[in-house]
Amino acid sequence: MDDQVNADANVANGADNLPAIGMISQYVKDLSFESPSAPAIFQQQNQPNIEVEFGIGVNKVADDVHETTLKIEVKAKTEEMTAFIVDLTFAALFGVRxxxxxxxxxxxxxxxxxxxxxxxxxxxxxxxRDGGFPPLTLDPIDFGSLYLQQLQAQEQAATEGAAGNA
Incomplete structure (x- = not known):
């Protein structure tokens, strides 16, 4: 019971030692759209092949603030020409305590x-859509699983590197 009283007293005195994360804001950091084959691409009947690449970055902005960036690059090409290219860097600030x-x-x-x-x-x-094409809805991505896969690959590479140096 004393532990509960002491914990309540710490919070009442302004001591906040509980973990907390909150999104401060999110924003478009960089956006580029190109349609290098316009207007000829609009005469094409072939469906373009769409390639999507993702990248994630983290930057510490202040003691308790981190920026996560999500870079998305989309290329739509037919056999003859490039329909469009979208390059987006989307970012969010997170307060961390x-x-x-x-x-x-x-x-x-x-x-x-x-x-x-x-x-x-x-x-x-x-x-x-604003570039004149049907809207492209990207499929959901399991970023948690991708992070775990990347972590496992890094651990495996470190283990193999250590074994190779022995």
């Missing part, structure tokens, strides 16, 4: 992109 480092990186590289993706997907769809 009392979160251990071993839990911060999984959030910033796995969970944060998951929160940001629906908004970035809308920006891409709108850019493609």
């Amino acid at each position: 009392n979160v251990p480092d071993d839990q911060l990186q999984p959030f910033l590289l796995g969970e944060a992109p998951r929160l940001m993706f629906p908004f970035a997907r809308r920006v891409v769809a709108d850019a493609v």
Whole structure:
């Protein structure tokens, strides 16, 4: 019972030591749309082949503020020409307090992109539609699983590198 009283007293005195993460804002950091084959591309009957690439980055902005960037590059090409290219860097600022480092990186590289993706997907769809093409709706991505796969690959590479040096 004394533990409960002491915990309540710490909070009442303004001591906030509980972990907390909150999104401060999200924004388009860079957006480019190109249709290098216009207007000829609009005469094409072939459906373009669409390639999508993703990249995630993290930047510490201040002591308790981190920026996660989600870079999306989309290329739509037919056999003869490029229909369009979209290059988007979408970012979000997250306020972080009392979160251990071993839990911060999984959030910033796995969970944060998951929160940001629906908004970035809308920006891409709108850019493609505004460029004269049918809106492109990107399929959902499991960023948490991608983060875990990348982490496992890094651990395996480190283990193989250590074994090779022995």
